[in-house]
Amino acid sequence: MLQALLHKKLKASFVDPTFKPSEDTLTSSVIGLLQYLPSDILSSILKDACGICNSFPIEIGDVLDIRFWEHWDSNNTTNSKLVEPDVLIVTEYYNIIVEAKRSDDGGQYREQWQNEIIAYRNSYSDDGHKLVVLALGGNISLAEQVLKIGNDSFTVFCASWFNLLHAISKQFENDYPAHIKRLLSDIINAFEIHGFFDIEWVNTLTHCPLNSKTVTVFSQSGTFSNFYQLCIPLKTNHFSWEI
Amino acid sequence: MGNIESIRQALCDVRKAHRIIYAYQKRMMDIVRFIGNKLDFPFVEGYKHFSNGAPKKISSGTWAWDYLYTYLYEYYLGTKVNPENNIEYALSIFQFSDTGFFESDKSVRTNLSTFVEEEAAESKFLFFLEIKPKECPWWWKTEVINKKEFATKNHTSTILKEGESIIVLYSVGIEKFIDEKSALEVLNEFCALCSNEGLIELTLH
Structure with a gap:
């Protein structure tokens, strides 16, 4: 510089x-x-x-x-x-x-x-x-x-x-x-x-346990929508989730 | 209230997952750039696979996978010519972050429960190298990487002959890129495979 x-x-x-x-x-x-x-x-x-x-x-x-x-x-x-x-x-x-x-x-x-x-x-x-x-x-x-x-x-x-x-x-x-x-x-x-960064290798990737049930929570169609109800559609093409 | 709590925990996992994916993907891009530099390929272009890319307009045909580029991604490193100027070759590296979809014959892309368990799948790179005489057209049918025989964790290496082109498919677990020494070992093995089969002499730069 x-x-x-x-x-x-x-x-x-x-x-x-x-x-x-x-x-x-x-x-x-x-x-x-x-x-x-x-x-x-x-x-x-x-x-x-x-x-x-x-x-x-x-x-x-x-x-x-x-x-x-x-x-x-x-x-x-x-x-x-x-x-x-x-x-x-x-x-x-x-x-x-x-x-x-x-x-x-x-x-x-x-x-x-x-x-x-x-x-x-x-x-x-x-x-x-x-x-x-x-x-x-x-x-x-x-x-x-x-x-x-x-x-x-x-x-x-x-x-x-x-x-x-x-x-x-x-x-x-x-x-x-x-x-x-x-x-x-x-x-x-x-x-x-200047936008140049050195290589990070896989050995620096740390294990972070996730709950194996998380995917199930989102995948089950009943679970998430118990709290988020589809509201009456507005006069548009969009659906909205009402909280 | 129990359900609210499980949703909150799930969303915490979502945040963790995004940060893990960022850290992971940065390393993938670093590794690919390292490979490109070492094999002296001119550039890196990226292409999404497994589904379309995220559209501007979301329709009923838009999948969540469209927003997840890292699931299966192609890094195209360009073409080169041998010193004798009579052979052309091109290299792509496919990042299979999860072979789980491909391990099962019954998988449906939009149904995660049809994928094999995460522990039974692998994260791997698949090298796709096409070698041909300079005057002949490219074969370059990269959709072949979706075939179970190449896409799963059990694949090691395959050499295909397609017209005048030779296609080298070489799979390696991402954990092999633990550090530079290991990465160079992988690349030396890949170069040795190409050389031992009499295909092309690749040297590490």
Whole structure:
């Protein structure tokens, strides 16, 4: 949220003055808080969010910087003015472009990833880090993809917000210090403001005894209608029960 | 007064039942979304079965079941194509909250006393997977899930051949989705069934 505020992305979200969650407030709230986690926890979460058999690096190195909504040079892209990825995560070994969508329902497309890779290379010199893309939300398929641009190949990792939230929730199983758990809790709260809730399994469904005679009480035609008499129909097509 | 008291208790049970159904249905939707994500299907659409949906205008043909979507509900997860781009497959998951109607040959939908006892029935998911060559039409006759041989608690798995389509029907008790580890075991078993029969290679994402 703070990032969205700093980058003036909240105009459409405070209306009348009701808060309207948006793609930018979701990105800002979630990644804006993820950035404060230790690097090993962050990389574990991102890897888990990308699925079971993905090649997302286990070790991305220390997170050096996280930048939101930068404006990159659009030369050789299909954008006319600029290219604006959602987040750039700079680590010791990787530069991770994050392209986020508001929901998990669709919206990601290859051309946009391509534009962002080209624009990144326009705007930054080669620092020896491996460049990858994380497509977060809006994926029709969660299988990782490979983009070829010239002679180079780039991996696009696809994750859903649902999987990212679940990956974060699972971190509570670890024995972390209280301040880490508070951060994780805030991230989960940020998800909930935006309508994302973690999975509840059947093991948390509690047994609540019901009286086995209840169905009989309602099924017997005499029982209920002893107290609720059909009144004389009004001059409509409706029947009414008079109490 | 005794009757009033039994009505009050019954209505208290109604309130409890509604809250139980809410808690239960939230978990069902969570599980289906988890399955969709793990099997990498694109979306979830829902369809009511067992009766019509609740109409705007209530008539003599409107059943109470029309208001109870959770009794038998279909979650359609969409279609996918294999990596070789020559086979299409589609998956629906049917939520049988109560197989009790289907367990008896003499059941009447609007007469609960003809259903088997709750303790003798089951709550289950039925996976309906159709696999076909890409150029062939879909068979997709999901009404087959109403057949007693597939709808009851005793069903485990069946493979049907319908024209060029293969239909995999796979039943699993909802209690198997007790936690993520168990859920993944179920999905691995389902994937193994499809693979061992030489039907399709599904991998968990």
